[in-house]
Amino acid sequence: MSRIEQNMSVTGEAAATLNTGQKLASFLGMSGLIILCLAAFNLNFPNKVLWLSIALGSIIAGICWFAQATYSGRPAGIKNDGVWFKSMTSRGYLAYLTGLGLTGFYILLYFYPEYLGLRAQGDNVGLIALFDPLSYLLSGNPASQWFVYGTLYTIAILAFGVKFLWKYRHNRYEKLRTYSVMFFQLAFAFLIPEFMSRLNDDGMNLPYYDLKNIWPLNYYNFEQYRIDGFLSSGDIGLALLIFGVVSIFVITPILTYKYGKRWYCSWVCGCGGLAETAGDPYRQLSDKSLFAWKVERWVVHSVLVFVVLMTTAVVYSYLGYDSSKYWLTRDVFLIGVGVFLSLLFAAIWYFKRQELQKDARYGAIGYLVIILGLIAFHYFSGQNLFLFNAENLRQAYGFLIGSIFSGVIGTGFYPIFGNRVWCRFGCPMAAILGMQQRLFSKFRITTNGGQCISCGNCSTYCEMGIDVRAYAQKGENIVRSSCVGCGICSAVCPRGVLKLENGSTNNRITTENGVVGENVDLLDLLKQKSL
Amino acid sequence: MEHIVIIGNGIAGITAARHIRKASDCRITVISGESDYFFSRTALMYVYMGHMKWDHLKPYEDWFWEKNRIELINAWVDHIDFKNKELGFSSRETLRYDKLILATGSLPNRFGWPGEDLDGVQGMVTKQDLEKLEERTSGIHHAVVIGGGLIGVELAEMLHTRKIPVTLLVRENGFWSSVLPPQDAKMISEHILAHGIDLRHETELEEVLGDEQGRVRAIRTTSGEEIPCEFVGLCAGVRPNIKFLESLDIETHKGILVNEFLETSVPDVYAIGDCAQQKKAIGLRKPVEAVWYTGRIMGETVAQTVTGTRTSYQPGNWFNSAKFFDIEYQTYGWVFNKPGLNEQHFHWQHESGEKAITIAFDTETGKFKGINTFGIRMRQKVFDRWLNEEKTITHVLSNLKAANFDPEFYERHEAEIFKYFTKNLQNT
Known part of the structure; x- marks a missing residue:
């Protein structure tokens, strides 16, 4: 194995090298970035309109030219040649360099905006000031x-x-x-x-x-x-x-x-x-292991619980005890939240319990008990709702999830962990949509009988780390809460096996068919015997 | 505890192991000298092309085998003592079995061409072939691929992605003409040429020429032309890998002969996958089929038989698929390269030259016999039903929409195809 990998990276030069157009385009785009960097280092450009236009123009033109140099003149079709030979797309030196640059930018943006030119008093300077002309044009305010x-x-x-x-x-x-x-x-x-x-x-x-x-x-x-x-x-x-x-x-x-x-x-x-x-060039970097899937389920749903608690506490904190301030009062709101979550839980339990894995059941019960328990505890003890001050909860969420998870890790680490780390492990919206998609939706990815050859292109290029092949080779539909429906698995499949579809909810979730020659007798037999 | 041993960890052997485990608690051992773990052979090309890494080829994570108590041995078997039910390894060790499943796969055909053993001449079937290919194509200036079949076009595409100029020699006057009808073959030939492959029709290999170090320096065709190259890919089909059984008391012909229950002539010994040869051909299928899904079905079937439910191998209606550079190909039912007796072909081709269908049907009754589809994905389930229900070509073409499996929003051609059909064929 290691022999192949090593050889691959050594002799893969042909596919990995850049052509002249790509080099010139990179140079143009980079020069636009360099102008922005110079502005960030407080170089004061005399004509902001001109220099901002040059900077943004060269970035846009550079990227589009790179695309033209890469794809035009080549026949339409899947373009994954050499993806795993290129430093940028296979966690090589360039990937780490890019990751470092992006992460650094996010840290400045979230925590040290003064280095980008933000000033508490007076006009902004540096990079932020460079964007003033565009901001005035759009909103009439400084950037x-x-x-x-x-x-x-x-x-x-x-x-x-x-x-x-x-x-x-x-x-x-x-x-x-x-x-x-x-x-x-x-x-x-x-x-x-x-x-x-x-x-x-x-x-x-x-x-x-x-x-x-x-x-x-x-x-x-x-x-x-x-x-x-x-x-x-x-x-x-x-x-x-x-x-x-x-x-x-x-x-x-x-x-x-x-x-x-x-x-x-x-x-x-x-x-x-x-x-x-x-993020498209990094989709193949997502982790497809069963372990990663387990981590994903716990982390993303924990973030969802966190945001529900945080939002409830924040809204509760500014509501009044009577309806003079807002028509919604604290008690109505809090009891409403409790009743809504309980009803939601009861509905899922009643209709879809058999579709939940053991850990999903434990998780759902555990989290519901914790939320309701905290609400009850608040009423009995008069303590802060959810034990912490609402403002502290809000700040903690904003820092940990809003900034670090979605920005620094989620985007800064594109070239290392893949392009959907935030969407897969962190996004509470994705968790809600995913629950609906898994339990109450017409969407699925259909597999085409016995045509799958287990090649693994689908799994490799799934940005959400779904082992698509595991379903396709068994002829099972893919019904996964994390699937964002990007359609790339279907696109890269060389045998026409996968199709994203909205259809009847009956038989949406299928199990292993066993024999793929559509042999009816044997199929029944396997169903009787399957574990 | 009963011990079932499987030689070969390809799709057939591994499917057998998985389904035996589903049905039984017996001891299972899978032996392979090729690789530690099961991998998808069909995807070897994507590693060379840089689409995937070796680990992506493994459909199951490495912990899967221990968890399911499937023992894996990396070794070559070079002798079998059927009487004492014992395997001999090349390392001189031995292993006893109660039931033995042979799933040893195929090897590339060699036809005794002069020079075929030179350094730089090889097929493209095994993991070792991939490793050799990697070494031998590093920094070369020209490659020649022999054989206009599925592996030939794949090898040409592989080399092409490394910017190695390729000459592809095809014996017939169109690509894969032994299988594809002439218009289909012509379209694929043109597609291959459009990708910059030097495709030579009606050209055969006469001799591989070497230099003083025993390395390939050129080939000579039957018409006497010399084509300089540092690499020659032999892709003129495959044959069952059964050489190690030669002197043993088991019935073989091209492959290991089996009955409908995949039983060989030796009790408690079964053969599945590419290495098996049906004594009695099933329908119009060939007695030896080196196809991914038939290996899988044989694996599932033999698993039933060895765990006590004797089950016959029924592969169902013929289907298959492939991809020629950017054109996907699927087939359902039988479309031969020439229409048979009382049979006609209906051919439609899109103006792009990248989409086409060819349908074989009975001239008298209109019965639908099979379809080749290029650049348009079709649903196996629907065609399987139409074949079983013996629908007519008119039924198929007027309901073609139901069989479409293209991604959403793709351009649809059913109306155009139907119109073309009514105009050109129905009145004749």
Whole structure:
């Protein structure tokens, strides 16, 4: 084994080398990045409009040119030649360097924005100031570190989106999905919130709101400053607040029932959008072991419990004991949360208990008991709700999950752990959608009888670390809560085995068919005998 | 406790082991000299191309075997004492068995070409072949692949991804013409040529020429042309790997002869997968089938038999699939390279030259006999039902939508195909 691996990396030069176009394109893109770095080191550019345009223009042009040099002139089809020979995509030197750079950027962004030029008093300087012209153009306000981040994030999705479109130009599912994430990022995450803040001049007080960013991914959506902002902004504010609640309790369940969680995770979501475009070259790095799957289940659902507790505590903390402040009172809210979670649990237990694994049952019971116990404890002892001060819970969540997990690890480590670490292990929204997808949805990946040859392309290129082959080679449908429906398993399959489908919920979950020659007698026999 | 020993850890042997474990508590040992763990042979090409690493080829994690009490031995068996039920290893050790399953697979065909043993001449079947290929193609300037079949085109694609110019010699006047009807073969030939492969039709190998060190320096074709190259891939089919049974008292022909229960001429000895040869052919299938899924079905079947439920091997309707560079191919039912008696072929090809279907049907009754589909994925379950229910070609073409298995939003061609059919065939 080691002999093959070593030889592979030594002699794989042909596929790993860059052509002239790729080299020039890299140079152009890098020079744009260098301008941004110089700005971060406080080099004061005389003409900000010009230099910002040059910097962002060269980054966009560099990425698109790289894509052109990589894929045009080659026949359409799967483009994975040499993926495991290239330093960048096989955890080589370049991958670690890139990971380090990204991680460093996230640490500056979240914890030391002053190094990017943020100033508490007076005008911002450095990198942030460089973005002022664009920010004034859109919202009429000076740029913040979040505006810089949002701009670069959007550029990454758009430019690498172009690259992805080129790479998968033979596949209409991939193309439509990518147009969709590019649109939602540009319009919903970037432009609309900037334009919305212009409304605030007219006595409105709308918080920054990316409409497609749904609680609990948007864990801060129901914090007091935002609720107050919504409520003080007239009908538009109220409508936005109602949309925020409806999107999680009505829109999300309906769409997930019909299409699976992919409608969100790989068609709409910004985190998913970045993972599918800029993160696409790293999808093969996800861990496919059974152990990783176990860790994933416990970690992602624990984050979900954490965000439910945190949000409940935060909302509770600013509600009043009577309805003078908000129509919702503390007791109604808290009891409501308890009743809702109990009903949800009871419904799952009643309808779907037989589909839950042992550890899922233990986990569900354990977490429900803990939440209800904490609420009861609060009533009996008068202690802080959930033992900790709501503000501390909020800060802890924001730091651990919002910054470290989703940003520093989730994106900074793309080149090391793969592009969906956050979506798989950390995102509470993915946990909710996943539960729905697994238990109440029409979506599944269908396998095509006995055509599977167990080659493993599907598993290798599954960014969520699902061992797709394990199902395909047994002729089983793939119904997994983590599947984001990116469709790459189906695309890379050389034998036409996998198809993403929305269909009847009957027989959605199949078990091993045994004999694949559609031999009816033997099939029955195996069913009787199967373990 | 009964001891079942399986020689060969390919898809047939490993499937047998897994299903024996499902049905029984007996001791199971799987022997292979090729690799420590089961891997997907069909995916060897992807390691060379850099799509996957060796570990990705293993469908089961390494702890799987111990957990399911399947003992693995990495060794070569070179002798079997059927009378005393004992295996002899090349290391001189021995192992007793109660039941023996032979699943030793295939080897590349060699036809006694002069120079075929030179350094740099090889097939592409085993893990060792991959390792050799890796060594011998490093830094070379030209390669020649012999044989217009599935492995031939795969090897050509592999070398092509390493930017090694490839000449592919094909005996017939179209790619895989011994299997594909002429229009299908022509389309694939054109596709291969479009990828920059130097595909030579109606060209056969005469001799491999070596240098003083015994390394390949060129080949000569039957028409006398010399093509300089440092590597020659032999991909002119495979044959059962049964040489080690030559002097033993077990019936063999091309492969190990088995009855419908996969039993050999020796009691308690079974043969499955590529190395087995059916005494009586099943339907139109060949007696020896080196196909992934038949190996799997034989493994499942023999597992029933050795654990007490004697079960006959029934592979069902013929189907298969492959990929030629960027064109996926699937087939359901029988489409031969030439229409048989009272049989006709309906062929439709998309203007892109990358999608096509060919349907074989009965001229008199219109009965649907089989389909080749290129660039359009089809659902096996639906075609299996249509074959069993003996539907007509008109039924198939007017319901083709139900069989489509392409990803969502793909361009659909059913209407166009049906129109083409009614215009060109139905009136004749």
